[in-house]
Amino acid sequence: MLDSKIVITCACTGAETTKAHNPALPVTAEEVADTAVACREAGAAILHLHVRDENGKPTQDPKVFRKAIDLIRKRTDIVVEITTGGAVGDTAEERLRPVTELEPEMASLDCGTVNFGDDYIVNTLPVMRKFAQEFRRLKVRPTLECFDLGHVFSSRIPIKEGLLEPPYHYGLVMNVPGAVPFTLDTMESFVRALPEGADFTLMGIGRASLPAQYAAIARGGWIRVGFEDNVYYSKGVLAESNAQFVARAARLAKEAGLAPATPADVRSYLKLRT
Numbered sequence: 105m106l107d108s109k110i111v112i113t114c115a116c117t118g119a120e121t122t123k124a125h126n127p128a129l130p131v132t133a134e135e136v137a138d139t140a141v142a143c144r145e146a147g148a149a150i151l152h153l154h155v156r157d158e159n160g161k162p163t164q165d166p167k168v169f170r171k172a173i174d175l176i177r178k179r180t181d182i183v184v185e186i187t188t189g190g191a192v193g194d195t196a197e198e199r200l201r202p203v204t205e206l207e208p209e210m211a212s213l214d215c216g217t218v219n220f221g222d223d224y225i226v227n228t229l230p231v232m233r234k235f236a237q238e239f240r241r242l243k244v245r246p247t248l249e250c251f252d253l254g255h256v257f258s259s260r261i262p263i264k265e266g267l268l269e270p271p272y273h274y275g276l277v278m279n280v281p282g283a284v285p286f287t288l289d290t291m292e293s294f295v296r297a298l299p300e301g302a303d304f305t306l307m308g309i310g311r312a313s314l315p316a317q318y319a320a321i322a323r324g325g326w327i328r329v330g331f332e333d334n335v336y337y338s339k340g341v342l343a344e345s346n347a348q349f350v351a352r353a354a355r356l357a358k359e360a361g362l363a364p365a366t367p368a369d370v371r372s373y374l375k376l377r378t
Contacts, residue, residue, distance in 0.1 A: 114330040173186075186208045
């Protein structure tokens, strides 16, 4: 158990945020590596990674992921969790390629189809099964991302079929336009539906980011912050960096009597591949 500790994840770039939203957004591999170092120093144990091509567009190209990951690993011990959610319009095959080619320690696994603003991202049960099979074969620990309550129940299907093994780590994503809003009642319905013994990271999008951090601390969950989720530090005030978000999350945790977990804590607790 992570007694008196809390895991902080930084989602530093995402697929939708641009420098027009916040000029401090890390886009290049070098910027991402700088961010990883700063966020680790501020208290983050996990970096949730999306990457961009030379034009700043989201990509699932394994070569682009490899460049960023190599730079990160040369400078910090932070756990790198790559996205398989990708961006709107990516095929399932494109989204899975970085996992099969790079074999990261962790990766996200979306547990259902979700409205994403005016668009949508498709995750059928066959897609989930395929991803789960590859994750298990390569010993990649998934974060089971759930954008709606039904996704939590969908996640139980590959678990029942033996395609996923404990420990189970969930990412409960709330306040995406078109998906479930963040409320305490909604959060509680998600948490109560989780498999016994599962841990969860609460992800509040936009204005829900800070309330979700308080709620995660109160409910025994973990925290995610970063420019993927929110670009404002306070109303109308752009964040200076991802590390600024992490530092605040670490301060909130410490005020609640919790120490930020280290990457070594996460690797041990989630039984990541060594």
